[in-house]
Amino acid sequence: MKKYTSLFAVALLSGATTLGAYKLVFDENNTFSKSENTVSVAPQSYMKTVGLGAENIDFVDAADKAVHSVVHVKNVSYRTVSNPILEYYYGYRGGQQQEQIGTGSGVIISEDGYIVTNNHVIKAAQDIEITLNNGKSYKAKLIGTDEKMDISLLKIDADEKLPYSTFADSDNVKVGEWVLAVGNPYNLNSTVTAGIVSAKARNLDTSGLQSFIQTDAVVNPGNSGGALVNTRGELIGINTMISSNTGSYVGYSFAVPSNITRKIIEDILEYGMVQRGMLGVQGAELNGTISKELGLKTSEGFYIGDVTKNSGAQKAGLKKGDVIIKIDNKAINTFADLNGYINTKRPSDQVKVTILRDEKMMVATVTLSKNDIVQTKFKGMELENLTSADRQKLQINSGVKITSIENPRLAQFKSELTGAVILKINTIPVTDMEQVNKLINSKQESEAIQLEIMTNSRQIVRIII
Secondary structure, X not given: OHHHHHHHHHHHHHHHHHHHHHHHHHOOOOHHHHOOOOOOOOOOOHHHHHOOOHHHOOOHHHHHHHHHHEEEEEEEEEEEEOOHHHHHHHOOOOXXXXXXXXXXXXXXXXXXXXXEEOHHHHOOOOEEEEEOOXXXXXXXXXXXXXXXXXXXXXXXXXXXOOOOOOEOOHHHOOOOOEEXXXXXXXXXXXXXEEEEEEEEEEOOOOOOOOOEEEEOOOXXXXXXXXXXXXXXXXXXXXXXXXXXXXXXXXXXXXXXXXXHHHHHHHHHHHHOOOOOEEOOEEEEEOOHHHHHHHOOOOOOOEEEEEEOOOOHHHHOOOOOOOEEEEEOOEEOOOHHHHHHHHOOOOOOOEEEEEEEEOOEEEEEEEXXXXXXXXXXXXXXXXXXXXXHHHHHHHOOOXXXXXXXXXXXXXXXXXXXXXXXXXXXXXXXXXOOHHHHHHHHXXXXXXXXXXXEEEXXXXXXXXXXX
């Protein structure tokens, strides 16, 4: 009996010890359980408290506002189709007119019928037809376009005041914010999809815009020119493209920010063309590797490798070696940040540029230059835009002129290259200095680049420097 009593006492003591240890380690009221070595588990009510779930966001009002201001855009063009068999055997000349139709989306931005869409939606159109969400159709007139930024402005004369989208400040858009994409994919009118902002100031190395809003809201062919709106139904972007090998949605899409879109529209209405301002710097966005190579302590910002002659940056005292960390109140971490903000400004606008020079903060007020009067240096060559006389004389529509040669490797060709025209950089056709500056800023100085050049003797040569 004593034996069993002893065993029972040992078992009871062991159980008490185990229970005490459990309470000591895991009891939520015990100090040890709150040490930084334990995993914190959110209470069941956490999601409802902070409101992160989609179930806490009402998309209905935003969708209702957006669908009535988004329109279907029909692009009609005509081409002559010939029959080579008839031409060969019967000498038939003429051919038949064949209608070609393209479709996309647009956004009404005023009650009197101004509509913004993508340039590629209406490019080469001979007739443009707009269909409203209520089914009414109107012929549209092209007011103006900006091919670089892929934005066009249309106008319809409706017999009623139209619902329209209001512009939000795209600089205030946050990564992770809920958004709606509204458009007409595959001719399915008034389609609404939801997602979040995946990234801002996304650089896709296009020849035009380099500051897209990236979202995971579903966008497909036909959505181009449609609206990207916030949960209040305000316009934050114009859906413009997807990145896909198949041409269909694969997880992310891109929109032209509303601030850039609005500036383009205002320029077209006021000046008849887009006014482009230029800061006048070339360089590279910093990261850990580049900062180490340059001996810099900071790894964020835009490093100035060269300043354009006669530009606002040069006149304001910016120089090689400065690091731009902010323009006005906009933090600058990438070239896309810099380019996207400057694209909302015009020549003669002033911006406050915060730079880091010799580990000291400085602020310079820069008056933006007009984009067609500046020069830049590239690989030991000084470049400038072609004049109208140059284009007429050379019978070309695009390219940039080499005004001087300082690169020792090109010294023996100096007479032939001075005054020559760069037509392509790395197989990309060169349009003007704006595009060249973007290409320069996206490359490292040490990176080899192929140039296609029309020499003074009108020969086309290719060199690698």
